[in-house]
Amino acid sequence: MDMVTKKIALLPGDGIGPEVCRQAVKVLDAVAERFGHRFEFTSHLVGACAIDATGNPLPDETLAACRASDAVLFGAIGDPKYDNDPTAKVRPEQGLLRMRKELGLFANIRPVTAYKALLKHSPLKSDRIEGTDLVIFRELTGGIYFGGKGRMADGSAYDHCTYSRVEIERIAHLAFQSAAGRRQHLTLVDKANVLETSRLWREVVREIASQYPEVEVDYLFVDNAAMQIITNPRQFDVMLTENMFGDIISDEASVIAGSMGLLPSASVGAEVAVFEPIHGSYPQAKGKGIANPLAAILSAAMLLEHLGLAAEAELVREAVDEALTNQILTPELNATAPYTTEQVGSYVAFWIADSNEQQWNAHNIAVGVSTII
Ligand SMILES: NC(=O)C1=CN([C@@H]2O[C@H](COP(=O)(O)OP(=O)(O)OC[C@H]3O[C@@H](n4cnc5c(N)ncnc54)[C@H](O)[C@@H]3O)[C@@H](O)[C@H]2O)C=CC1
Numbered sequence: 001m002d003m004v005t006k007k008i009a010l011l012p013g014d015g016i017g018p019e020v021c022r023q024a025v026k027v028l029d030a031v032a033e034r035f036g037h038r039f040e041f042t043s044h045l046v047g048a049c050a051i052d053a054t055g056n057p058l059p060d061e062t063l064a065a066c067r068a069s070d071a072v073l074f075g076a077i078g079d080p081k082y083d084n085d086p087t088a089k090v091r092p093e094q095g096l097l098r099m100r101k102e103l104g105l106f107a108n109i110r111p112v113t114a115y116k117a118l119l120k121h122s123p124l125k126s127d128r129i130e131g132t133d134l135v136i137f138r139e140l141t142g143g144i145y146f147g148g149k150g151r152m153a154d155g156s157a158y159d160h161c162t163y164s165r166v167e168i169e170r171i172a173h174l175a176f177q178s179a180a181g182r183r184q185h186l187t188l189v190d191k192a193n194v195l196e197t198s199r200l201w202r203e204v205v206r207e208i209a210s211q212y213p214e215v216e217v218d219y220l221f222v223d224n225a226a227m228q229i230i231t232n233p234r235q236f237d238v239m240l241t242e243n244m245f246g247d248i249i250s251d252e253a254s255v256i257a258g259s260m261g262l263l264p265s266a267s268v269g270a271e272v273a274v275f276e277p278i279h280g281s282y283p284q285a286k287g288k289g290i291a292n293p294l295a296a297i298l299s300a301a302m303l304l305e306h307l308g309l310a311a312e313a314e315l316v317r318e319a320v321d322e323a324l325t326n327q328i329l330t331p332e333l334n335a336t337a338p339y340t341t342e343q344v345g346s347y348v349a350f351w352i353a354d355s356n357e358q359q360w361n362a363h364n365i366a367v368g369v370s371t372i373i
């Protein structure tokens with residue numbers, strides 16, 4: 001692959017967002033160095049930090065910078081001062097939701113892998129999860145998160161859930177195409193026994209399925225799916241679902257990988273794509289060096305793939321595997337001998353720079369760090 005120049009807009013956001021993004025940038029810098037590419041980074045406000053600075057959780061400047069970039073790397077948004085104030089009129093989450101809507105990011109793709117090196121740390125039965133390789137296609141710009149919401153005269157509250165055929169069709173095609181290139185199995189997760197929107201999802205998916213005869217289709221109610229995804233995850237290949245169900249089952253699925261800090265995602269649609277860890281701003285960890293940066297780093301790998309840099313993406317994934325295999329883990333995965341956010345990021349970056357563990361060890365000794373306790 002020839003040397004490329006790409007503009008990457010960084011939206012670090014709040015809480016641990018900036019810490020994990022810094023490690024992903026370090027890794028992308030190592031990739032650029034190793035392959036002779038040039039990644040031009042610009043940083044922009046989103047979320048609570050944007051409200052503090054401008055009063056707006058998604059300033060126009062940020063949106064314009066996303067549109068002018070080749071790809072966006074997003075950290076996380078959210079702050080307890082809003083979470084604990086149900087009456088707040090402006091909220092960090094509105095910035096994220098509006099960004100997704102404005103950029104037309106209708107599909108959020110969340111791959112889930114059971115890492116061999118982490119099986120021993122899993123609260124799940126390792127013989128049940130070993131070999132899991134599934135991908136969740138979560139609809140991202142429709143459903144209950146985007147429907148009308150409000151309070152009524154009698155003090156009750158409502159959130160409306162709507163889906164159009166087009167909203168279902170476009171993500172269903174992406175999910176079927178993915179399934180066709182994988183193990184030819186797609187599971188629609190819904191609540192069609194109760195919800196009219198879910199019945200429309202089934203109807204539309206059934207119609208589209210006829211265009212992909214090689215793909216076997218299952219239908220599963222979300223409550224059942226929530227149980228099966230952790231008891232028998234190997235049965236799944238591509239899981240297709242609406243916005244809120246996908247949000248919930250993917251956090252649950254992170255237990256298969258081992259941590260919320262391990263699941264990356266790609267949000268794609270009509271315009272520029274955004275790459276984001278599935279986790280939030282984990283405010284309790286802010287500034288402590290305990291956040292796992294691998295979800296952000298693996299999101300950067302998805303970004304590289306999206307830019308057509310497949311070998312580079314593969315090298316990042318190999319480096320992450322190497323970190324896991326060598327137990328270079330943040331405390332949620334190894335409480336007895338943990339590494340910091342920065343050390344995990346440096347390990348991955350050093351491994352990419354030279355693909356040589358010796359160099360990491362040399363660096364590690366040079367800066368006088370081993371573990372944080
Ligand atoms: N995409 C985004 O920006 C998202 C933002 N949020 C916002 O984040 C804030 C906190 O929400 P929570 O419900 O606490 O979700 P969260 O995802 O921030 O954290 C939930 C739990 O997951 C674990 N965790 C998350 N990220 C981790 C990491 N990198 N390394 C290790 N462990 C990690 C921690 O145990 C944490 O307590 C809220 O304001 C919420 O609205 C929540 C989810 C997604």
Ligand SMILES: CC(C)CC(=O)C(=O)O
Pocket residue numbers: 093096097145247278
């Ligand atoms: C604002 C929320 C919808 C963010 C979230 O939980 C997610 O996208 O996973």
Ligand SMILES: [Mg+2]
Pocket residue numbers: 247248251278
């Ligand atoms: Mg979520």
